[in-house]
Structures are given as structure tokens and as C-alpha cells.
Amino acid sequence: MKVKLGVSNRHVHLSEDILNVLFDGDLTKKRDLIQTGHYACDETVDIKTDKGIIENVRVLGPLRNYTQVEISKTDAYKLGINPPVRDSGDLKNAAAVTLVSDKAEIEVKESCIIATRHIHLTPDDVSKYGLEGIDKVSVKAEGIKGSILQNVFLKVDESFTLELHLDTDDANANLLKTGDLLDVIK
Numbered sequence: 001m002k003v004k005l006g007v008s009n010r011h012v013h014l015s016e017d018i019l020n021v022l023f024d025g026d027l028t029k030k031r032d033l034i035q036t037g038h039y040a041c042d043e044t045v046d047i048k049t050d051k052g053i054i055e056n057v058r059v060l061g062p063l064r065n066y067t068q069v070e071i072s073k074t075d076a077y078k079l080g081i082n083p084p085v086r087d088s089g090d091l092k093n094a095a096a097v098t099l100v101s102d103k104a105e106i107e108v109k110e111s112c113i114i115a116t117r118h119i120h121l122t123p124d125d126v127s128k129y130g131l132e133g134i135d136k137v138s139v140k141a142e143g144i145k146g147s148i149l150q151n152v153f154l155k156v157d158e159s160f161t162l163e164l165h166l167d168t169d170d171a172n173a174n175l176l177k178t179g180d181l182l183d184v185i186k
Helices: 016-022 073-079 123-128 168-173
Strands: 002-008 011-015 029-032 039-048 053-064 068-070 095-100 105-115 118-121 136-141 147-156 163-167 181-185
Touching: 002 168, 011 016, 016 105, 039 073, 053 073, 073 168, 105 163, 123 147, 163 168
Parallel strands: 002 163, 011 053, 068 105, 118 147
Antiparallel strands: 002 181, 011 068, 029 039, 039 053, 039 095, 095 105, 118 163, 136 147, 136 181
């Protein structure tokens, strides 16, 4: 089975209450993402800690019931924090960071993670590719810096479009880019 890669750069998902602190009004859609209903916004924030700052981090929509900051391990070194590797929404004991906009800044506790490697797929994709009862796979990256990426979790929802998400550290280590096709190993 081949799967198309989407490299996931650092980004922020906001809850309505944090949106209201940081910005006036709703999010402004810049462009749609591959996953249905998801989009990059015009709005950006700075991610700040006592040890560092990363500026102009894209906010993604739609709003969520929680605020989540997704960064790479390289970003974590720059910020001087050690966020856990987690699935989206699993924020217990996640790192705290401060989000800064032109309007305000606010500390968001238990918000910052390094996202797990994952593949978005539909229930039909699960059947089509014989993945019933499997919650994670490995993915083979070809090329001069290729490797086998283990612990790639399967995220299944009727609304999803088949796509592999790796963070920038995983992609850069294997000389991969958005749109590359990788082999799934069961």
C-alpha cells in the first residue's frame, strides 16, 4: 500500500476562549488543507517560553474544544521544553507555553505536544487495504536517507482523506517532502 505524505510543520489549534483572548473575531481562512473542513488561517502567533521564542506560527482551523500546540523536537530544543509525543487531543501533562498575538499573550498549560506519526484513513480504506484490527504500522521511506518509520498510528474517520502526517524532523531526516509516496508495512 502506498500513501501520500503531508509534512506537518509547527502549528496551533485554538479553543474559542483562547481565540477570544488573542484575536478580535473569528479565524480567517487562508487556504484549505487536504483533510475535509480543515484549513490554514491568516492568523499567526508566537510561541514563547522562558528560554526561547518561535515567531509566526500558523493557526489552523476549525476551532477545537481545547488549545493544542504541535511542534517538532528541534522546536522543543529551541524553546527549552520537553513536550511528550502524543496523539492529537491527548494533552495530559503536555508542556505549557505562552501564545502571543498583536493583541495579547496568554499561558496555556498542558497544550504543547510533538504529534505522533499517523495516517488519516476512512473505514473503507481500512477494509480496502486489509488493516482491520491494526492500530499502527511502519512506513518505508526510500532514497539515500531512507529508513523504516515505526509506530505510525492509524486514525480512522469517515471524513478523512488518505494521507500520512510526519513532522518536519521526520521528513527532513529522510529527505522527504509533501506529496512523496511511501510504502506502508503491516
